[in-house]
Amino acid sequence: MSSAKKIINTVSVTPAEREAEVVISFSGVGKTFRAGAAVIQATKDINVDICEGEIVTIVGPSGCGKSTMLNLTAGLLSPTVGTVKYRNVPISDVNGRTGYMTQSDHLLPWRSVAGNIAVPLEISGMGKTERKARVDELAELVGLTQFLNSYPSQLSGGMRKRAALARLLAYDPETLLLDEPFAALDAQLRIKMQTELFQLSRRLKKTVLFVTHDIDEAVALGDRCLVFSGRPGTIVKNIEVPLPRDRAILALRKDQTYQQLCSDLWDILAPSMTVAH
Structure with missing residues (x-):
């Protein structure tokens, strides 16, 4: 089985090298919220480009800003610092070129x-x-x-x-923003919905941002996986998923590369799950 270094590869190529147009661009983005007199910094220093037709999954501990990233892309929130662009135009209002789906239907x-x-x-x-x-x-x-x-x-x-x-x-919508849409489903139904979403996204050539707490789901669906740190959230890993672009989701359970990727991602996220004593 391949080692973690051979499987987990942080993205280093430029958008031009991807040979696809950048749809979403985060540059130095941070978001703070006010709760009474308190100021809560949800995210900081988010820098990432999402290219046309990519399925990008987002994982990380609760409260790290994963959903905030979707809300910024949808234009439901504005960044406190930095810029979020859609097709090279700063997002300043509700982004009608995106469609949003959450855990509740x-x-x-x-x-x-x-x-x-x-x-x-x-x-x-x-x-x-x-x-x-x-x-x-x-x-x-x-x-x-x-x-x-x-x-x-x-x-x-x-x-x-x-x-x-x-x-x-x-x-x-050009881009689908999906915030744990299958979290409430049982395991078998979840895999079925993952397969249907994956196939539809490829067939319709949609760009997808998919937030999940499920490591298996993140690897199975993603062309890339963004790993967030704890609050204030920022992207600590931007990982290429070296699986076939046209993949059979159910068959991945027996794929050694898939298994190793899931294991490596658990290792990356383990520190954020450590319980303090």
């Missing part, structure tokens, strides 16, 4: 699957006939064609996630 219980998927299409003013065709297309994409008239309360956890993913894709 936020489906509207009074709407059917079709009605939930249609929400962003209605907001955009799409006509009824075109809207129905688009909903049908998205439902087929995520395997929910037979459940368009079902309501969220009638769906399994996996089906709810598929419905939420279809609604997210209805916006047709």
